[in-house]
Amino acid sequence: MTQLISERELPSAAAEPRTDAGGDIVKMSARGVNVYYGDVHAIQDVSLEISKDEVTALIGPSGCGKSTLLRCFNRMNDDIVGCRVTGDIRLDGEPIADSEMDVVELRARVGMVFQKPYPFPKSIVENVAYGQRIHGLAKKGAELDAVVENSLRGAGLWDEVRDRLDSPANSLSGGQQQRLCIARALAVNPEVILMDEPCSALDPIATAKVEELIDELRGEYAIAIVTHNLQQAARVSQKTAFFHMGELIEFGSTSEIFTNPKIQKTNDYITGRYG
Amino acid sequence: MTRTFDPVIRELRDMLLQMGSRSEAIIEKSFRALEKRDRKLADEVITDDLEIDRLDVEIDSAILQALALNAPVAGDLREVFGIKMIATDLERVGDLARNIAKSARRSAERTPLATPPTLEEMARSAIDQLRRALDAYARSDVEAARAVLDDDDRVDAQEDEIIVQELTEIANDSEVAPQAVDLILVAKNLERVADHATNIAEDVILIAEARNIKHASKLGAVS
Numbered sequence: 001m002t003q004l005i006s007e008r009e010l011p012s013a014a015a016e017p018r019t020d021a022g023g024d025i026v027k028m029s030a031r032g033v034n035v036y037y038g039d040v041h042a043i044q045d046v047s048l049e050i051s052k053d054e055v056t057a058l059i060g061p062s063g064c065g066k067s068t069l070l071r072c073f074n075r076m077n078d079d080i081v082g083c084r085v086t087g088d089i090r091l092d093g094e095p096i097a098d099s100e101m102d103v104v105e106l107r108a109r110v111g112m113v114f115q116k117p118y119p120f121p122k123s124i125v126e127n128v129a130y131g132q133r134i135h136g137l138a139k140k141g142a143e144l145d146a147v148v149e150n151s152l153r154g155a156g157l158w159d160e161v162r163d164r165l166d167s168p169a170n171s172l173s174g175g176q177q178q179r180l181c182i183a184r185a186l187a188v189n190p191e192v193i194l195m196d197e198p199c200s201a202l203d204p205i206a207t208a209k210v211e212e213l214i215d216e217l218r219g220e221y222a223i224a225i226v227t228h229n230l231q232q233a234a235r236v237s238q239k240t241a242f243f244h245m246g247e248l249i250e251f252g253s254t255s256e257i258f259t260n261p262k263i264q265k266t267n268d269y270i271t272g273r274y275g
Numbered sequence: 276m277t278r279t280f281d282p283v284i285r286e287l288r289d290m291l292l293q294m295g296s297r298s299e300a301i302i303e304k305s306f307r308a309l310e311k312r313d314r315k316l317a318d319e320v321i322t323d324d325l326e327i328d329r330l331d332v333e334i335d336s337a338i339l340q341a342l343a344l345n346a347p348v349a350g351d352l353r354e355v356f357g358i359k360m361i362a363t364d365l366e367r368v369g370d371l372a373r374n375i376a377k378s379a380r381r382s383a384e385r386t387p388l389a390t391p392p393t394l395e396e397m398a399r400s401a402i403d404q405l406r407r408a409l410d411a412y413a414r415s416d417v418e419a420a421r422a423v424l425d426d427d428d429r430v431d432a433q434e435d436e437i438i439v440q441e442l443t444e445i446a447n448d449s450e451v452a453p454q455a456v457d458l459i460l461v462a463k464n465l466e467r468v469a470d471h472a473t474n475i476a477e478d479v480i481l482i483a484e485a486r487n488i489k490h491a492s493k494l495g496a497v498s
Contacts, residue, residue: 090317258348260485270348272278 017052018093022253024051027192027222028073028110033087035068035077042068043086044246046087048193049093055214055223057233057254060243061269066226069243070194073224074110075103091192108135111185115197117177119169119184124161127169128152132190147187155183156213175206179213186217193217196227199232211236230270234258242266280345284354287337288413291358291365294330295409298368299402301327302468305375306398309461310390312383320376323338327369334362350482357482361412364471364478371464371471378457378464388454391440394462397433401465404472411479420483423476429442430469437462 016023024080028050035043043065050056050073050166058066068077075096077083089096094108108131119127128148132139139147148165152158157179161172178198185193195214199207214223214236233240234254241251242265250257250266261267269272301323310317338359341347347355382388404423411419441455477489 199285230348234348259352267349271351272280 020049020051024054026050027052027092028224029088029090030069030072031088031090033069033072033085033089035065035072035086036084038082042161042246043072046243046246046248048248048251050222050239051164051239052222053218053220054239055218055237056239056241057237058224058226058241058243059228059230059233060249060268061274062228064243065244065246066241069198070112070196070224070226073192073194074107074112076107078103097273098167105133108188108193109190110194111188111190112194112196113178113181113185113198116201117174117179117181119172119180122169123166124152124169124172124180125165127185128187131184135188137188148159151183151187152180154186154217155179156209156216157183173206175202175209178202178206180212182210182213182217190221192222192224195223197226197228200228212265230258242269244269277325280341280347280351282340283337283345284347284351287334287341287355287358290330290334290337291362292382292409292413294327294334294362294365295405295412297327298328298365298372299406299409301369302375302398302402302405302465304404305372305379306461306465308376309379309382310395312379312387314380314383314478317376317383319377320372320379324373327366331362331366334358350485353482353485357412357478360478361435361475364474368468368471371467375461378461382454382457385454386451388451388458390445391437391458393433393436393440394458394465397430397437397462397465400426400430400433401468401472408472408475408479410420411476412482415479415483417480417483420479422477424473427469427473430466434462434466441481 018029020026026049029047030049031047033043033046034041046065048056058070060066071077072085072089073096077085085097091101091106091109094101096110120130122130125148128151129144131137132144132147149158149162152161157176161167161175161180169177172180178201182193182198197258198214199210202210211232214225217223218238225233225236237254239252239256240254242249242257242261242263244265249260250263252262256262257266258270261270301320304316304323305320307313308320334482338355341355345351402427407419408423410416438459441459444455445452474489477487480486
């Protein structure tokens with residue numbers, strides 16, 4: 001695939017963190033982003049910001065481009081044949097498509113959690129330690145044990161698995177497996193966590209635990225979550241972006257979007273009039 | 276496209292409008308009972324109020340169900356919230372009518388004291404305010420709701436006038452004090468009816484425009 005990032009003049013990496021209109025520190029930004037799958041124009045001139053210490057929810061009907069945009073933030077679309085991305089996406093003011101930006105390092109800084117939990121066919125402890133190894137952060141002994149414990153604690157799973165760390169990861173329940181995947185993402189010290197419908201395969205109790213976890217994690221990470229569950233978006237996020245047919249229709253504070261959306265299309269979607 | 280929520284909100288609106296028309300009627304009836312010194316009519320008000328209370332309980336239950344099963348958002352949520360607020364106001368209007376009916380019953384047993392023309396005007400104004408606020412809700416008419424808010428001062432002025440008049444009556448002849456006090460109480464109750472009409476008008480604006488203008492002048496003065 002080709003990754004094209006426009007060469008228009010861009011501010012140099014800011015020494016001071018950039019803030020958005022509401023004064024929140026911008027962690028990642030997308031400016032004029034377009035994504036094409038062959039001839040299909042999947043994302044059209046989208047600009048939005050993901051702020052630090054906040055959860056940004058991306059909502060919209062199936063095929064609206066929200067997952068495609070999410071994948072732009074850690075260049076997961078690089079791996080899709082025929083996919084072309086243009087525009088400017090930055091992490092802490094640095095263009096992520098810059099030749100100096102190592103994509104492996106980018107994905108360590110911008111972790112991802114998928115719809116279905118895919119633990120590796122290894123033990124619980126190996127799943128969490130895996131990222132440390134592939135990113136060359138591998139530590140041994142007590143240091144690695146501490147990373148594993150902190151990550152599992154961070155994912156709210158430690159108390160449930162501490163006595164069976166060597167058990168196969170696939171022996172865990174679906175909800176536990178998803179939290180294990182979150183622990184695996186946390187183990188490489190990310191700054192941003194992207195979540196693509198992380199609860200869609202989980203039951204309500206497991207969903208509640210993951211949502212609680214998202215709320216705890218937002219104090220330390222910038223989080224972007226794609227969800228079809230509007231109530232989940234309302235519960236877990238501080239900002240919401242509504243997409244329709246590849247366009248960003250409305251982006252604002254979640255409380256505004258869910259009580260008084262400014263655009264009729266947003267209102268119609270969230271009140272179930274179409275979508 | 277018909278949503279599963281559409282019949283739910285329609286039913287809530289119907290129940291509220293039914294409660295509204297009963298509230299208008301009960302206030303009219305209570306004032307008529309006072310004017311005509313009609314004990315039977317006053318007793319009917321007490322019974323009619325029970326029906327308003329029953330509708331209030333029904334609306335509460337339907338709202339809880341709508342929130343639990345439909346999780347409304349945006350305009351839908353504002354309307355459900357607004358319906359709850361308006362129902363509470365209408366339930367209070369029923370209570371105020373009951374108070375007026377009690378005054379009517381007492382008056383019927385005493386030497387008559389002429390109903391002051393200002394009180395009749397005030398009753399017409401308060402009932403008119405309530406009717407217009409409910410019409411504004413039924414038609415989602417924000418301009419009509421604003422007009423209700425603009426007229427609130429008139430009822431307040433009428434209440435002040437009646438208090439002065441009745442205090443003068445008492446000063447002139449202390450024998451009429453019980454009747455005069457009841458007329459003041461009726462004026463107070465009518466003034467409260469107009470206040471509830473104002474609240475309803477504010478809810479219409481909240482539902483339509485997502486702007487909460489309650490206590491705006493007081494809060495604006497503080498901030």
